Amino acid sequence: MSHDVITHIPDEVLADLSVDPAILVSDPTEIRAMSADSSMRSKKAEANDRPLATAAIVVRPVTTEQVSRVLAWATKHGVPVTPRGLGSGTVGAGLPIRGGVVLDLAEMDEIGEVDVTNRMVTVGAGVRLSDLDEAIAETGLSVGHYPQSFSLASVGGSIAMRGSGTFSSLHGNMDDRVGDLEVVLPTGEIVTTHSMPRASLGPDLKQLFAGSEGMLGVITKVTLRLVPLPVARRFNSVRYETFEQALEAMRLTLVAGVRPAVVRIYDPVEASAKHAQFAEQEGWLTILVFDGDADLVATQEEIALRLAAEHGGTVLGPEPAVHWEQRRFNWSWFTDAVGHEGGAAEAIEVSATWSELPALYERMKAAGGTVMPEFMAHVSHVYDQGAALYAIVRGQFADDAEALTHYDAVWEAVVTAALDSGAVMGHHHGVGLERAPWMERGIGAGSMNLLRSLSKALDPAGIMNPGKAGL
Secondary structure (H helix, E strand, C coil), X not given: CCCCCECCCCHHHHCCCCCCHHHEXXXXXXXXXXXXXXXXXXXXXXXCCCCCCCCCEEECCCCHHHHHHHHHHHHHHCCCEEEECCCCCCXXXXXXXXXXXXXXXXXXXXXXXXXXXXXXXXXXXXCEHHHHHHHHHHHCEECCCCCCCCCCCEHHXXXXXXXXXXXXHHHCXXXXXXXXXXXXXXXXXXXXXXXXXXXXXXXXXXXHHCCCCCCCCXXXXXXXXXXXXXXXXXXXXXEECCHHHHHHHHHHXXXXXXXXXXXXXXXXXXXXXXXXXHCCCCCEEEEEEEEECHHHHHHHHHHHHHHHHHCCCEECCCHHHHHHHHCCCCXXXXXXXXXXXXXXXXXXXXXXXXXXXXXXXXXXXXXXXXXXXXEEEEEEXXXXXXXXXXXXXXXXXXXXHHHXXXXXXXXXXXXXXXXXCCCECCCCCCCCCCCHHHHHHHHCHHHHHHHHHHHHHHCCCCCECCCCCCC
């Protein structure tokens, strides 16, 4: 496929698209809005009236058949297609940098009947996460996926980016919540997986599209695995003098079979910034939330706090954790900074093993701190083998041009530090444009070649979200 940017689709080509004209959007203002996302780079471009990308047209399907027709048409005519959920992405994966079509899936927001016995529900890819949880709450069930973008993100987008939520330590990540998928391939073929509750019938094809960022096909419908709303929820928090103490206490908590719903370990800077009223002494602050049966969560909390005390922890009680819950969807740290001329902010998340995390933190702090005035970090999303490390960087500069220079520099500094440490360079925000320069180093040349081969096999015309993830 040509790398030319398609800003106009000829009338005779558009006439070959056999869909209801009502789903075609040609208003320039709306096209521009649908051609942006929530990344700092996109927001700065919009603020300076220099959009990073502009589609030729927006198509807003309401049925899978319409998606199929659009993709078959696009393949036939070589028109780039960029799938879009609700635009909450922060790495540029949803930006139509080659123009063409933005496939806006927001209207595919149907919610099927909840199967309470088997704890599952089938929904459209465009449904908003918060709307879905509200709609099914009366059944006593939830998706169990609560990212900071809970009210901003779609189900399909969360899957396509392999998203993660704050309760992932108990319920897993978004890809773990997926039971089955309906996907439209770039050729227009509709594929439905069948693997509930589990299958041994070749590779798990739904995982091929989890994390695909719209490059291999379009997710149109999802059957989600649901979790019970907790009967009881307990909060607690612990202060440690060192990162190593906090990590070892949490590692052994998991070894003991205890699964907190939420684990967050804040470095002293972030602990002071977000929990100043509880930070009488400087240290590392661990936030703990336990969900489930009342007796079970009481026992789990008791074990976790015993292990914390054995590793130098001082129990602070529930208040810091309750404070966190009340503010968990607040991302003003980003919007306030980016919304000002010269302001910069970013969150760069990586993952590493327990033994790698202390050195990784120091490397990332040293690298990021040389580029941005403010660096803070926390651990979240814990696993048997390790955890995610989430770095927040901010700064105020003379103007947006200088802010973007530092933004690019901090991405390079922090990602390089992570790769040099042997860490995984991305945990749950995806690749998009921001991580693309390091993609081959991050996954290895062999894996990159395999990804290219998959893309070529499924998308022979090269229409699907071109220019992303190093492809």
